Amino acid sequence: MRILLAEDEPTLANQIKSVLNTEQFVVDVAADGAEAQFLGETEPYDLIILDLGLPIRDGITVLKNLRDGGNDTPILILTARNDWTDRVDGLDAGADDYVTKPFHMAELCARVRAMIRRKAGQSSPVFSKDEVSFDSRTNQVMVDGMPISLTSQEIAVLSYLFHNAGRLVSRTELSQHIYQYDGDRDSNTIAVFVNRLRKKLGSDLIETVRGRGYVIKAVA
Amino acid sequence: MTSLRTRAITAGVIWAIVTIVLALAGLGSFMNTQATERFTEALETRHTQAIVAVSNYGESPEFISRGMSDPAFDRPFSGLYWQMEHEDGDFYVSPSLVDTILPRPQEGDRANIVRRYDGPGDDPVLAMAQWVTMANGDRWHVQVASSLDTLSEDQAALRSNLLTAFAIVASVGILGASAQVTMMLRPINALREEVAARWDEEDGLTPEIYPVEVAPLVADINGLMNRNRDIIRRSRRQAADLAHAVKTPSAIVRNELEALSGKGLEVAEAINALDRLDGQLKRSFARMRADQGEDQVGTYTDLDVALGRMDRAFSALARNAGKSFTASFPQGLRVRMDQNDFEEIMGNILDNALKWADTQVDLTVEGLADRAVRLTIADDGPGIPEDQLDDVIKEGRRLDSSVPGTGLGLSIASDLIVAYGGAFTLGRSAELGGFSFQMTLPTSSAKITPQNAQTDPSAHG
Numbered sequence: 001m002r003i004l005l006a007e008d009e010p011t012l013a014n015q016i017k018s019v020l021n022t023e024q025f026v027v028d029v030a031a032d033g034a035e036a037q038f039l040g041e042t043e044p045y046d047l048i049i050l051d052l053g054l055p056i057r058d059g060i061t062v063l064k065n066l067r068d069g070g071n072d073t074p075i076l077i078l079t080a081r082n083d084w085t086d087r088v089d090g091l092d093a094g095a096d097d098y099v100t101k102p103f104h105m106a107e108l109c110a111r112v113r114a115m116i117r118r119k120a121g122q123s124s125p126v127f128s129k130d131e132v133s134f135d136s137r138t139n140q141v142m143v144d145g146m147p148i149s150l151t152s153q154e155i156a157v158l159s160y161l162f163h164n165a166g167r168l169v170s171r172t173e174l175s176q177h178i179y180q181y182d183g184d185r186d187s188n189t190i191a192v193f194v195n196r197l198r199k200k201l202g203s204d205l206i207e208t209v210r211g212r213g214y215v216i217k218a219v220a
Numbered sequence: 221m222t223s224l225r226t227r228a229i230t231a232g233v234i235w236a237i238v239t240i241v242l243a244l245a246g247l248g249s250f251m252n253t254q255a256t257e258r259f260t261e262a263l264e265t266r267h268t269q270a271i272v273a274v275s276n277y278g279e280s281p282e283f284i285s286r287g288m289s290d291p292a293f294d295r296p297f298s299g300l301y302w303q304m305e306h307e308d309g310d311f312y313v314s315p316s317l318v319d320t321i322l323p324r325p326q327e328g329d330r331a332n333i334v335r336r337y338d339g340p341g342d343d344p345v346l347a348m349a350q351w352v353t354m355a356n357g358d359r360w361h362v363q364v365a366s367s368l369d370t371l372s373e374d375q376a377a378l379r380s381n382l383l384t385a386f387a388i389v390a391s392v393g394i395l396g397a398s399a400q401v402t403m404m405l406r407p408i409n410a411l412r413e414e415v416a417a418r419w420d421e422e423d424g425l426t427p428e429i430y431p432v433e434v435a436p437l438v439a440d441i442n443g444l445m446n447r448n449r450d451i452i453r454r455s456r457r458q459a460a461d462l463a464h465a466v467k468t469p470s471a472i473v474r475n476e477l478e479a480l481s482g483k484g485l486e487v488a489e490a491i492n493a494l495d496r497l498d499g500q501l502k503r504s505f506a507r508m509r510a511d512q513g514e515d516q517v518g519t520y521t522d523l524d525v526a527l528g529r530m531d532r533a534f535s536a537l538a539r540n541a542g543k544s545f546t547a548s549f550p551q552g553l554r555v556r557m558d559q560n561d562f563e564e565i566m567g568n569i570l571d572n573a574l575k576w577a578d579t580q581v582d583l584t585v586e587g588l589a590d591r592a593v594r595l596t597i598a599d600d601g602p603g604i605p606e607d608q609l610d611d612v613i614k615e616g617r618r619l620d621s622s623v624p625g626t627g628l629g630l631s632i633a634s635d636l637i638v639a640y641g642g643a644f645t646l647g648r649s650a651e652l653g654g655f656s657f658q659m660t661l662p663t664s665s666a667k668i669t670p671q672n673a674q675t676d677p678s679a680h681g
Binding site: 011012015016080083085088091097101102103106118 | 460463464467468470471472474475476478479494498529530532533534536537540542559560563564566567568571
């Protein structure tokens with residue numbers, strides 16, 4: 001799952017980024033509004049965290065421009081202003097949720113997970129398919145109730161396929177959502193991760209549609 | 221300071237008194253002179269009549285009184301007398317003199333002598349006396365006298381008439397002055413009413429519709445109102461900037477501390493201190509906001525706009541939480557409150573309702589006849605036991621610490637409501653069974669009418 005974090009304060013941006021990374025999210029950071037809008041318009045993100053007090057172009061403008069351009073990525077706004085007017089401005093401009101500074105990182109992560117899950121149409125944080133279950137809160141994968149150890153890339157691929165269950169996902173799309181902007185995007189490595197997942201979780205979970213991509217069929 | 225009306229009327233009355241006194245003195249003296257002249261003319265006529273009588277009846281003087289036809293000459297001491305004296309010393313007098321005689325002037329010339337002396341009964345009289353020589357060569361001293369009492373009575377009657385006339389003029393003048401003052405003060409009264417009515421409007425007053433003498437004052441009031449608004453806007457922006465400046469570093473420190481805590485380091489004290497710092501900041505900003513609310517002028521919130529925004533925002537937040545939110549409000553209402561503050565109140569209350577609701581939060585609004593709007597926010601959550609209702613608006617009081625929050629929301633909202641002259645009641649919702657927050661806010665004068673407030677509320681949400 002790939003997240004765009006638009007935050008101009010570098011220390012805070014690094015803190016958020018590192019926490020989200022440990023949660024197996026891939027994070028691109030934009031330090032100003034113009035960059036945030038550019039990345040939001042050109043890269044496929046699963047979620048955008050948008051600080052409202054950005055330099056060059058303020059967060060509300062970025063938000064409006066993205067929504068006007070037809071971008072329906074879930075957007076979480078960060079606001080340091082005290083008042084509700086800021087939050088209402090953001091929500092009214094098309095944001096899906098808000099977090100006010102100073103916030104607890106755990107709360108931010110919980111909101112991020114819930115928003116991504118809602119976008120996938122999943123109300124429970126635990127995705128299951130046959131004997132395999134994936135807890136999006138802890139990234140814990142179980143097969144028949146037994147915990148299975150996965151690498152972060154494997155978790156990223158599995159998480160994206162679960163969040164898009166029932167839909168065919170191409171290798172390119174997968175690579176776009178598990179690597180960050182300046183990362184080494186080799187879509188061939190996707191096949192490697194999928195094979196490893198099959199070995200660990202059973203070959204029935206992820207189906208290959210030859211030449212087109214992968215799909216996890218209907219999940220519970 | 222003395223009111224303009226009192227000043228104008230006092231000045232008018234003093235001016236009227238001075239004018240009337242001067243007019244009375246001038247006119248009174250003129251009329252006195254006129255009365256005296258008339259009196260003297262009448263005396264002259266009688267004197268002439270007496271000369272004619274002597275000339276007619278000089279041969280048989282006992283009939284002289286036939287020539288003096290005025291009955292007052294016959295009535296004893298009537299105040300009107302004649303006296304004829306032949307050069308031989310024969311005396312003929314009017315019956316009105318009874319047994320007295322009029323003194324005769326010493327000099328023996330023929331001039332017509334007018335004198336004033338005390339006549340019969342010490343009654344002052346004006347007398348006219350003259351020696352006349354008849355055709356037969358007889359010389360007569362002819363004298364008539366008239367009591368000055370009649371002149372004084374005439375003059376008194378004139379004075380009285382004059383005073384009555386001036387009293388009427390003075391009354392009409394005072395009434396006229398009052399009416400004039402009322403008319404002149406009308407623009408000032410209108411200004412006072414307009415200032416009271418427009419105090420909560422952005423558009424200010426219109427100097428052009430006032431008289432030129434008042435227009436500069438109107439412009440000054442506009443300036444003052446704008447300045448007041450600017451000061452509040454500026455200080456609010458500064459407070460918001462300060463909040464912004466402090467919060468990001470605070471978030472950074474918090475994250476560092478949490479990271480250290482994750483590594484097993486003992487940082488509970490530091491996190492606790494940071495919580496207190498954040499809480500204090502939030503409280504201070506809320507207090508600052510409420511304090512500014514008390515002195516706010518020239519602000520109002522169009523509920524169509526503000527509630528539309530809250531509706532869209534909270535519909536989204538309710539969707540996120542898997543709950544539903546409905547808002548129903550009649551169009552065209554305005555409250556006398558800054559829009560940021562209104563949204564702060566609504567945001568805090570709705571956020572609280574959404575947090576506690578099982579599935580449903582309802583916002584209903586109705587315009588009241590007495591320049592007020594009632595807003596009710598109700599949820600279907602567990603509600604609050606009656607004995608704890610007072611606690612929820614206390615600063616930092618959280619009834620359930622397992623639910624995230626600062627415990628400041630309802631306290632901030634209630635402070636702001638009170639600061640703007642509103643009122644609120646907490647209780648249990650009859651419809652949804654959960655917590656109900658009902659507030660009454662004063663409306664802005666410009667837009668609300670009981671008619672548009674109470675007709676057919678259109679549902680939103």
